Amino acid sequence: MDYSIRIGGEAGQGIQTIGDTLAHIFAEAGYYVFTSQDYESRIRGGHNSFYIRISDKPKEAMKARLEILLALDKDSITLHGPELSENGQILYDPSLFKQTLEGPRVLSIPFLDLALKHGGSKIMMNSVAIGSIVGMLKMQPEPMIETIQKTFGKKDTEVLEANVKCAKLGYEFALKECLKCSFSVSQVLKPNTLISGNEAIGIGACASGLKFYSGYPMTPSTGIFNFIAEYARDLGIVVEQAEDEISAINMIIGASFAGVRAMTATSGGGFCLMVEGLSLAAMTETPLVVVLAQRPGPATGLPTRTEAAELLFATFAGHGEFPRVIFAPGSPKQALYLTNKAFDLSEKYQILVLILTDQYLADSQWTYDSLDMERLKYVDYRLRGKNFRNILSYNRHSFTESGVSPLGVPGDAHHLIVTDSDEHDEEGHITEDPQIRTRMVEKRLFKKIPYIKREISPPIFFGENPPDTLVVCWGSMYGVVKEVVEELKQDLKLGMLHFSEIYPFPEEDGYLRYFEKAKKVVGVEQNALSQFEKLLGMEKGISFDARINKFDGRPFTVEELKERLIAVAK
């Protein structure tokens, strides 16, 4: 069982609500779900769509071929009609747009009419549509009702009742009318968790003891801001929207200096404005976690679409030389644990950790059967309270074996915490001394980096070993590459290496043997310039034999990547 559903319509029609609710229903019912969003930079009109994949086995990528297309506007049919599979069904309400479709692959349901008659408002149409899809799949109605109840639970019961009623109507209508629907879902039992990339980062941050968030809205990072703001009261997090990204980064630096874990998230344009701040954090050895949610550039580019073209920028961003760690999770699960690791490393080594995502991962939802919360680590590396008061003397930037100096909390003791964006001495005061300068560079850079490299996990290998063709990818390419490799691995002797802990490269370099063993190395990147390949070339002297790039702002589908991979691997 492996069905793909696409819900298309104008911005403002509720596409996202329908998609999100369906995804939760499916997860609740015990299926594995994968969703992805496609939207324009506008609030009403245009054309958006929401993709859902549902299966009894984990699926972590998008297919081009659709089983169900819920069309709320004409464009859905023009754009996505051709993607319908042989047994696919278009679901629509003819009254919504002046077009009547004929044929066995069409199911027409009067969403609007049912909503107005039985729900009392136009917006209930969405519940009818949700019910219809659940009905088409011949699923049990209970998870649907439960999920709707959860979603509308906070609103008044009348609205809730009406929605449930509308969903049921849609459900029954579809069950009855869609005799030609050949869908049948396997019986599964245990409900799954459903989380998006942005939510995973949000949870990861909150569960790492985040206490201060400052940000400036920017798609596709805003979801993180929203998530953290939602939990701010319960978890005691101060969230403050900044006047610009420069302020955001400097505020979190201030907060981190004052003794709390702090974070910001942004996208390319905003990240540009934060770059001077990164360098400031490095010089003052202030722990800092920054999320860069990539989207297609240059400049404003395609602000709601996806690309991963800021890896090299992120790796070298900031004036002067300083250490940094770069993570690029490949899934919400990785995002959760890597965000936690980001906070840990950042405070342990008093360095900057960047988390790179992109619109595709940020807005995608994946299911898991439970995520292990015990894996989330919290160690407070700061010198606080009594521990701080009891030491005899203190220098914020004292030279140590590991390059890491004790990180005191200002005000907790009579010791003063002094730090400076200028080169400074151990106490933190401005210095012009060439020897101290040299030692400080060594401390920040050469001493810390070897320790940090030991903390970095090697890439994940998957597939045939040794592989004929090794597919190398990073970040959000994980799911789609894995699915394609899984499918083709036996025929083509494929293996894949996925990097999520990108920089610095890990001390343990056993993974290099895959490059040696493979006859052909192929890079898959969502950018034009093969940035990860360049980085690997720079750091490890490795170059690839072929590469697959995509830079039109749309994520790879399984089919597209498969076709392109066969073409180069053969």
Next chain:
Amino acid sequence: MDYSIRIGGEAGQGIQTIGDTLAHIFAEAGYYVFTSQDYESRIRGGHNSFYIRISDKPKEAMKARLEILLALDKDSITLHGPELSENGQILYDPSLFKQTLEGPRVLSIPFLDLALKHGGSKIMMNSVAIGSIVGMLKMQPEPMIETIQKTFGKKDTEVLEANVKCAKLGYEFALKECLKCSFSVSQVLKPNTLISGNEAIGIGACASGLKFYSGYPMTPSTGIFNFIAEYARDLGIVVEQAEDEISAINMIIGASFAGVRAMTATSGGGFCLMVEGLSLAAMTETPLVVVLAQRPGPATGLPTRTEAAELLFATFAGHGEFPRVIFAPGSPKQALYLTNKAFDLSEKYQILVLILTDQYLADSQWTYDSLDMERLKYVDYRLRGKNFRNILSYNRHSFTESGVSPLGVPGDAHHLIVTDSDEHDEEGHITEDPQIRTRMVEKRLFKKIPYIKREISPPIFFGENPPDTLVVCWGSMYGVVKEVVEELKQDLKLGMLHFSEIYPFPEEDGYLRYFEKAKKVVGVEQNALSQFEKLLGMEKGISFDARINKFDGRPFTVEELKERLIAVAK
């Protein structure tokens, strides 16, 4: 003949005036001169010094060993006394600081006393000191008098006369007293030009038709701003100090869009703030020249000192992917011609060109026997006036074979110039279309880059061919590496490659054979991470066998580099 002179004292004592005047005197007298400055980030006090090298052959680097030390403060003696050569002389006025020096290597002249008595003011001391050094060198007094006349020509004649008088007194005093001075200068005839890195960039820009400059002061780039402002009235250049660097970059983008050549210059921290603007210029295909004058970071670092640690940042700065050209001149002469080339390429291909310098080059002065002004190129690539009015239809971003679309001047015709930081169609309007997006990326990136690569000159080779040891350097390392290679080339079979047109690497890659032929490749860089080596590794798969780095903020002296090079080359 090859003498090194250092003038040391507190900030505010006039060190720079003395040094600069002497350098001009020597150049006027027909010698080759090289100067370099060492100063702190303060206006009064502390310790600064000005280094001058004078020879009858071109010398383009600094030596540690000194022939004359003019000490205006005690620190000069503590810090630079040990650098005095065997026949070296310390020149000082005992009344200036409570210390009397004895011995044959000391010349004491009552600067202050002579100045007060014969010049009438304390500040005339500097003229006495200037005269003393000219006298110690047993040079003819005429170039000195001429230069002082030029310098003070604008002030009232009384001041001028007094300064000349003081200089003559110092001159005669030294001639008479410094019997032990064993200096003697060769007779040379033709006067030389003396220009600094910053001046060369200023001239290069003005001579490329610069019409608009906006900047925000930041050491060591401010000299460029000063220079351009000085010529603004004569050359018809609008200069406007911006409220911040973000404004500066956006103002010049506006001016360039409106049809004039525009530039800004900054240093690392300011450059960080401009990075989003670089991406904007790229997306809108607005020609742009930006100077990044490097200094030691991270953050404020050592704001008045030197380092070249922003190469990788500059190469990948900005969100999204776009072409850029990076130049890093190795001398004022290269700076002059490369600045001119920067403007030409930038407008021809409608791209960003970055010029990287550092404090060392920015503030150093070199002499040349005349620079060829005919080599300076000015071609107006814009579609203006009648030419613009006469075309039938116009699209700012039309697809063309070369990727370059016609660059019209707004207002010159009825055709509208539309451009956008969002991805756009040929007309310049926002688009979300994946095909147009892909073609636009190809236009901006893949079509233009091959043409640009053809314009890039290969690195300069110097030394023994084939070399046993190849020394690779870039930017301001040129002079010091060249001198050391010159000295050692026969003993060690040394060759050097110097890159000034850094990125992209040139199409013509004959220079790669030097890497193949050499037994050992050594990189010399004024940074900790060997950034150029990394870039070469990324782009050409080349790695070095050894590397010499310096990151204490002070430039290499000939002696230091020689010693370190011998150690690795052997």
Next chain:
Amino acid sequence: MLSLNDFIGRQPAWCPGCGNFSILNAFREVMVELQIAPHEIVIVSGIGQAGKFPHYTRCNTFNGLHGRTLPVATGIKLANHHLKVFAVAGDGDCYGEGGNHLIHAIRRNPDIKLFVHNNQVYGLTKGQASPTTMRGVKTKNQPFGTVSEPLNPLALAIALDCSFVARGFAGDPEHLKMVMKEAIKHKGFSLIDILQPCVTYNKFNTYKWYRERVYHLEINYDPRDRIGAFGKALEWGEKIPIGILYKHEKTTLEEQFPIIKGEPLAEQKVDMDKIREIFSKILVKEK
């Protein structure tokens, strides 16, 4: 004769009912009434709903970055002061991200007309508080309610002695046209803060809310009295004045550069002979 047809651009991507439509229409009508041709105009805009404005009419267009309209517009004006330069921005754009440029553009006083589409919310990014959002308003990103004092752009501009300071309302297009025309006729930096209902995200400051409060400045109101204007600018709440609050002429930025007193910079020829002559003094030594 120019007609409205000369100002029809791309199809707007704004929500039906958005206040931006009437600002767009007012602008087009003003251009026709003043007979200013599309190619004489440059509109510089940022990112946000307001930032899309120039695409929906016809003009030279520089749609740049979020927050950076004014420096780009200033660069354009200095390079070619014959162009009629407009800057169109959102309240987030101009008062948030671009706040510093606003202050300094006012100080410089280039002859630029700035329209701020002030919907008191971040529209394009889906409803966060903007600098003009009223205190206490809760959004997804302001879970404790908006904690900052709303920015009063008119008081700010008057404090900076802005040459022309006005407020318009998208729901009163005739008045808005009058204000636009006066701003265009005025020489010097002109700020029009335009109350612009956002029907999707601002459920508080609706058409109705504004209509109940907005009133035209009294006939005998004197826009030359700075302290009086400041007092008037502080009025916000039960009654909100619209019209020209403060106005006085002063030398513009571009008038202060003697080299562009006449021909615009963009039309001045590059004289390589003169350049060579000047720099030969430095670069070439007589042999």
Next chain:
Amino acid sequence: MLSLNDFIGRQPAWCPGCGNFSILNAFREVMVELQIAPHEIVIVSGIGQAGKFPHYTRCNTFNGLHGRTLPVATGIKLANHHLKVFAVAGDGDCYGEGGNHLIHAIRRNPDIKLFVHNNQVYGLTKGQASPTTMRGVKTKNQPFGTVSEPLNPLALAIALDCSFVARGFAGDPEHLKMVMKEAIKHKGFSLIDILQPCVTYNKFNTYKWYRERVYHLEINYDPRDRIGAFGKALEWGEKIPIGILYKHEKTTLEEQFPIIKGEPLAEQKVDMDKIREIFSKILVKEK
């Protein structure tokens, strides 16, 4: 008992005669008189001559970037509102590079004391015009003279309804100390613009120039009248008022976050059990 000795830091690198010295001394004396200990204070400064300030006394110090003092200070205050947070900046720093942060810090109203060492020039970078440089002043970088209207920081702050707005003069240290003490006692964002002669680069606004103009606000001056204060703030030229121009209490930023009503954020324990409990609702499904 704290004494002046507790506030002796590194050797200042300022020019002899610089106005910064007396500001530094005033600050030290105020700390002793109010018995505020070095470790209770955080001074956040930027880059410039003024930015070196905290090194020359003893305190917790964050000497950050040029222009960015206020966001850092705000972050610190929100993370630990028990600390006494000062921001020390130059006029270029605070009104130029950092102008946007000033506007929005005033709107937020954290209980931060901001000292702007206003020498009407860029000191550390050698004499360029700053936002407060007077019109017409020529420098190397302003070859046509300063073309912009000087920024009036007090009028600006009053327009933004800043909680405490004052002007001091480095040449009148007793008065300056009084103003500093009042600012410290006041709850809310406090701006003290301090006239600070730069003996090296500002040959126009000298000690003498200031002395001839500066006068103490009249005894009956009412700092609670906003419009009156605005009028007073416009006085600049023949007479320059110093003292507390505008003052009123309002809720501070930090008071508006209920979660830090009590313990500062920096002292609140991270409760992993609670966190796990909350997120297990999302992450863990009953089997």
